[in-house]
Amino acid sequence: MSLPVLLGGVLIEVPVEPDAPGARDLLQQELTKPEYQAAQPSLWDIISQAFWDWVNSLRVPGDGPFTSLFPIIVMTVVVAAVVAAFLIWGVPRLNRRSRLQAELFGEHDTRTADELRRAARAAAGLGDWSTAVQELYRAIARALTERTIVIVTPGTTAHGFAERASAAFPAEWNALHTSADVFDAVRYLGGTAMASQYEQLDALDHRLAATTPDHLSEPEAVGA
Numbered sequence: 001m002s003l004p005v006l007l008g009g010v011l012i013e014v015p016v017e018p019d020a021p022g023a024r025d026l027l028q029q030e031l032t033k034p035e036y037q038a039a040q041p042s043l044w045d046i047i048s049q050a051f052w053d054w055v056n057s058l059r060v061p062g063d064g065p066f067t068s069l070f071p072i073i074v075m076t077v078v079v080a081a082v083v084a085a086f087l088i089w090g091v092p093r094l095n096r097r098s099r100l101q102a103e104l105f106g107e108h109d110t111r112t113a114d115e116l117r118r119a120a121r122a123a124a125g126l127g128d129w130s131t132a133v134q135e136l137y138r139a140i141a142r143a144l145t146e147r148t149i150v151i152v153t154p155g156t157t158a159h160g161f162a163e164r165a166s167a168a169f170p171a172e173w174n175a176l177h178t179s180a181d182v183f184d185a186v187r188y189l190g191g192t193a194m195a196s197q198y199e200q201l202d203a204l205d206h207r208l209a210a211t212t213p214d215h216l217s218e219p220e221a222v223g224a
Contacts, residue, residue, distance in 0.1 A: 103154040104138050105161075105183075113143035117205070124198055130186045133193040136201045137183045140208060144168075149213045158183045168213035175204045 102110050111119070116139035123132035141161050144150040150164045162180040166173040179201050185191035 104141060104152060105156070105158055105187075109138065111138075111142070113139045113146055116142055120198075120202075124195075129193040129195055129198050130191075132198045133182055133186055133201060136198065136205060137179055140165075140179075140201070140205050143205070143209065158187075165208075169208060169211060170214060172204065172208065172211075175200070175207075179204060 102108055109116075116135050120132045120135035120139060123129075123135060137158065141150070141152050144165055145152050149168050150161065152161055158180040159177070162176040166176045169176070182191075182193060182197050182201070186193050
């Protein structure tokens with residue numbers, strides 16, 4: 001089909017029915033308009049619809065009243081199983097790297113445990129035992145966080161960490177709390193650490209690394 005058009009005094013025939021490629025291009029252009037895109041189902045719509053289709057497909061043979069209730073019974077069992085799992089095992093733990101906090105004992109610190117240990121050894125090599133003790137205590141806290149044994153949240157104090165860690169390693173209660181005392185004395189009270197205190201902390205670090213904890217801790221309250 002064509003449409004007569006007067007162009008420059010000459011009557012020509014202009015086709016108004018596009019060929020197959022032209023029709024396809026016109027359709028693609030039309031479908032790119034916002035109103036069509038907004039009508040497209042989202043990923044959540046697709047997943048939820050597929051889930052409910054699966055639930056509705058659950059049927060048992062026969063025409064009794066139990067047949068229509070079967071999907072509801074299945075959903076009830078699934079929900080009950082999920083609730084029971086949360087009550088027994090708690091909230092699933094996040095990936096260990098994702099739980100690392102940028103703040104460590106009041107300071108912004110994203111270093112790994114190994115990086116903190118290297119900093120502690122470097123300070124010890126210079127005879128700066130106060131810096132070495134602080135860096136190594138942070139390394140111990142970061143190491144247990146990386147192992148998802150103790151969760152150090154913003155606001156956690158040195159003694160708060162020691163309390164959490166000693167719950168997982170009860171045999172190290174004295175060593176952990178003594179180390180927290182040294183850390184606080186050096187950092188807040190202007191104290192000076194000694195080589196022996198660094199060596200004791202280094203031995204504690206090695207013992208904790210080689211020991212399986214009694215249990216994993218939950219996040220402590222901020223400021224504990």
